[in-house]
Amino acid sequence: MLRALRTAALGMAAQQLNVDTIANNLANVNTTGYKKSSIEFQDLLYETVQSGGAESAEGKEKPSELNIGMGNRPVSTFRSYSQGAIEETSNPFDLAVSGKGFFQIQMPDGSVTYSRDGAFRVNSSGAMVNSSGLEMYPNITLPEDVQSVSVSQDGVVSAIMEGQTIPQELGQIELANFMNPAGLSPLGGNLLAATEASGDPTYGLAGEAGFGTVMQGYLEKSNVDVVKEMVGLIVAQRSYEINSKAVKTADEMLAMINALKR
Numbered sequence: 001m002l003r004a005l006r007t008a009a010l011g012m013a014a015q016q017l018n019v020d021t022i023a024n025n026l027a028n029v030n031t032t033g034y035k036k037s038s039i040e041f042q043d044l045l046y047e048t049v050q051s052g053g054a055e056s057a058e059g060k061e062k063p064s065e066l067n068i069g070m071g072n073r074p075v076s077t078f079r080s081y082s083q084g085a086i087e088e089t090s091n092p093f094d095l096a097v098s099g100k101g102f103f104q105i106q107m108p109d110g111s112v113t114y115s116r117d118g119a120f121r122v123n124s125s126g127a128m129v130n131s132s133g134l135e136m137y138p139n140i141t142l143p144e145d146v147q148s149v150s151v152s153q154d155g156v157v158s159a160i161m162e163g164q165t166i167p168q169e170l171g172q173i174e175l176a177n178f179m180n181p182a183g184l185s186p187l188g189g190n191l192l193a194a195t196e197a198s199g200d201p202t203y204g205l206a207g208e209a210g211f212g213t214v215m216q217g218y219l220e221k222s223n224v225d226v227v228k229e230m231v232g233l234i235v236a237q238r239s240y241e242i243n244s245k246a247v248k249t250a251d252e253m254l255a256m257i258n259a260l261k262r
Contacts, residue, residue: 004249008244017039024037026224032222037079047067083099086218089219097175097214105134125141183197
């Protein structure tokens with residue numbers, strides 16, 4: 001009976017983690033470039049009460065074992081990198097990657113992180129930065145007398161200067177991709193860091209094989225499906241409730257056993 005208490009308690013803890021993950025997905029439903037995540041679980045070791053193949057009292061061979069499970073455990077958080085909806089903003093510094101690839105963001109210590117958030121702005125020095133003020137990498141800086149900026153689908157950044165009609169090329173956006181994007185480590189601030197699980201990044205230009213295209217004046221929205229998350233939230237709540245009833249039932253059965261001594 002104590003096994004049932006432990007197993008049901010593990011089930012409650014699992015559903016609590018599930019609800020925490022769903023709540024985070026719902027909280028980021030409007031976060032640019034956010035990718036939904038889910039908890040993956042595995043069952044624990046089983047106690048073999050009787051092995052298969054052993055002869056029964058009637059001299060017959062049993063076709064299967066008698067096993068009792070020990071509950072489950074969280075193994076990993078899986079982040080889905082399916083394409084989010086691309087929404088028009090008409091802001092020339094808003095960029096979206098349609099397809100595979102990540103923008104590169106340079107950190108203050110010189111390291112490079114990765115992001116699907118293409119909400120870029122221009123700082124006082126003319127450098128293209130994200131919403132936190134971190135510069136895009138490779139760095140692209142706009143001159144002071146720029147009149148308009150255009151970004152082609154292959155990531156070429158051009159600008160028309162004051163008094164000119166022919167655009168001047170300022171640089172080209174380089175994208176990064178990974179063999180296993182789900183292995184990237186989230187840092188917060190819409191930033192991701194490479195890990196051993198993700199593998200080393202491969203670099204390329206937008207539109208090349210294995211990389212998506214850059215869309216100017218658009219942003220990629222979160223890929224969270226609110227309806228599916230709400231359904232998952234209800235299922236998690238019911239599972240938590242059922243596990244709590246299993247704890248209560250096991251406790252009542254133990255109370256009955258204790259009462260037998262009286």
